[in-house]
Amino acid sequence: MSRVVLVGPNRQENLALQYLAAAARAAGHQAHILACNSRTDIASVSAEAVRLRPDVVGLGVQFQYCIGDSLLLARTLREAGFAGHLTCGGHVATFCYAELLRDGPFDSVVRHEGEITLVALLDALQAGRAARDVPGLVWRGGDGIVVGPRREPVRDIDALPWPLREHAPYLVAGIPIAFILTSRGCTDRCSYCSISAFARDAGGPALRMRAAEKVADEVAHLYHASGVRAFFVQDDLFVLGSERKTCGRVAALTREIRARGVGDAVFWVKGRPDTITEAVLSALAEMGVLHFFLGVENAVDARLAYLGRSHRGADNARTIALCRHHKLVPSFNLMVFDPDSTLEDVAQNLAFARDNIDLPWNLCRTEIYSGTRLLDRLAQAGRLQGDWRSYGYRMSDARAELMFRVLRVALHERAFAFDSLLNRLISLSFARQLHQHFFPGATSERLANDVLALIRTVHEDTLQILAEVHDLVARPVPLDGVDVQEHALQIGLAASRRDFAWHERAGQLWQYCHARGRQLVAPVGAMPTLVCATAGTEHNTGW
């Protein structure tokens, strides 16, 4: 038996590490998962990993922005005395294995899906064999690195054990939630997406689906054993390209879930605007889908084509109208900026956001991930900046580029940070939906109105800032650099001052949802009857 410690971000569960840990345990090995969400966690995580005395430590490197912290964590583990096998995996590791082995003290890198490769590595170490010649693995050999044979993805993903869930379910609005996968892979070819790049590079079928019965088994287990009432379906492609296939799939899931005694449970799913139809939404509503993370991405046809999307701007408006009709709340992220965005494109996106001011949304720049066609395109054009740790670019329209740079300063805390106010409002919107669904009545409606009022207020303010910055950079006379900086700082400071009260309000509503949900939700096991006099206010303790 070998011992493995798996480390990675865990802000709202890390199904990748949970699947790996489950596979290792099913093969008779010991596996632990440690959360490392930021640089400040590295020292304590390293100490804990060393204390567990593992044979293998595996780091999950999913995003480009994680690379710096992953390298620091690897070095800290070595400095803390870990002398065992150090490996890593994930989307970035699949493409940047040479750089990781060059710059980090790793012994190997796991490429593509890791369950079978990790178990083979643990088996080899247990048997006293060197960790080499394992398909799916890259390791150090001689003066360089050796890329082992590619490992095909697991065809029957139902053969994999369920993800390791050792902790109690997360709570949102006081209601237990869980994250699940009903499929792996994606058939689309979005130019910026590392998920489709990962699937293509791995070979094998682009999309593998679990049997409806197996998904229902997992849902029913979480529902009955852990009291889970809300499920986040983390599939990269839940709504299929064909209406007939989607409706058949969703109907089968609904039938099998109900057949296992699952009563009132709700789902958060993702979908693309061009695949959402009246029939699909009806089927999803029947299943219990409450919230749609909609792949709007951009409001402009030319930008959507550039990004390799299969939908057009008109699909966005049509699908959002359908969702409203079915009382499903769509949330979305607008990728307002990409390498060839113009200021006119940006303006059209802001108009789209204003048309949907009541919906939960955020905005961002299109980022460049390893393995993607967009990265190749920029590299060929000589426009790729930065390096494998963090790629960047300068937009071809200087005005759009300048607008992004000002917003990077002015709206960092409002929009771009992990705990940004706009992200919190997306969370809060889902929380109020849960209360409206599970605890219908006047109180939930008042709560929903309060949340919607806050969202409208913040969005109105955000759109005013965006318009102000747009007008600033659209001036025909070039701006002085000092003036631009001062504008960015003044806008950012003023926005954060306004956010102060709105963060407090969002915190109060979030805590209220949590406390009320804990009182009203049907208890699991021997949960005592609970009454809290007041909901607390979230504070920034920082200790």
Add this chain to the structure above:
Amino acid sequence: MRWLKISYFLSHTGAPVLLSVTLAGGCHGSHATAASPDARDSDRASSEDASDGVRRITLPFDAADMGLDSFQRDLMIPLAPEGGAATPAAICADVDAGADAGVVVASGGAARVTLARVNPGDDSTAIGTVTVDPALIERVVGLPEVTIVGVGAAVSVATVSNLRRDPSGFLFDVAWNPRVSWDACHRGDAWMCKTLLQVRCGDAEVRTVESTTTIRVCEDRNGWFSWASSGDECVTCAQICEMAPSPILPEAAGDDLPLAAAVNLHLRPLARVGGNLILLAEHDGGKDRFAYRWTVSAGHIEQLAHDVVLWRLPAAGPAQLAQVSLKGADAAAVASLRWGLAA
């Protein structure tokens, strides 16, 4: 390496009273500005600069009013230079360079405490584990001192006993007597385990290291409480959404557009003594590149260095806001901190 020295005493009520804050090894001066909306001359602390890069802020207080019955205590916090991270391995660095070891050093990473139930059905006792940073474990002399600090019933009736060694640190027992009712009203409560370690620096010198771990009350699989330490997962979710990280990267220099470079800026609380909060503007933009501007919504601030200030909070009232902005030749950034703990 910079050192922050916090001098304080405990009043007869047990409340800490700040006497002075000293930053050694930092630079300060005209580069930074600070604005306080309600500062009065009578509230002003006196500041002095020494020629060797030491800046000290001494706070006004009336010893008679405060009921001074305790001697002065000093807390030392090692600070990295602008844009770096202090590590536990550096705790003895100044002693190795010949400095006096006889000061207390605060280090959040030196030791970490976790609590676990002894028996599944018994929520009146727990076993505590003190995990010591591997860089320090061989240097620890004797047993640490562990205390539970904070407010509320979970703190006031807690007893720590039976400290003993463990391969990676130490173990101890905690008992709550009378028993605390861990109901939903306590969910999200937080208190701290303070660990005092005696760390051998050099051949004969011993330094006291103080490390605190926040313990938060969370919920387990069955809805019963559990304890989560700093860095642990707490099942009460703080946020739920599709998060698309937008990395901020230092970009190519020599760009002809403004704001060519990016800087990651965070406002971190370093320490709190009573109603006094010491804040660090932590960033990755390098040293001496930026003008700092500090503002607070209430109370007033005194500058210890460009990136370190003492924030004297109002005696009571709602949460308040501190902000810092950085402005350099090719980059700018804004960071804020909401602070809502009563003084």
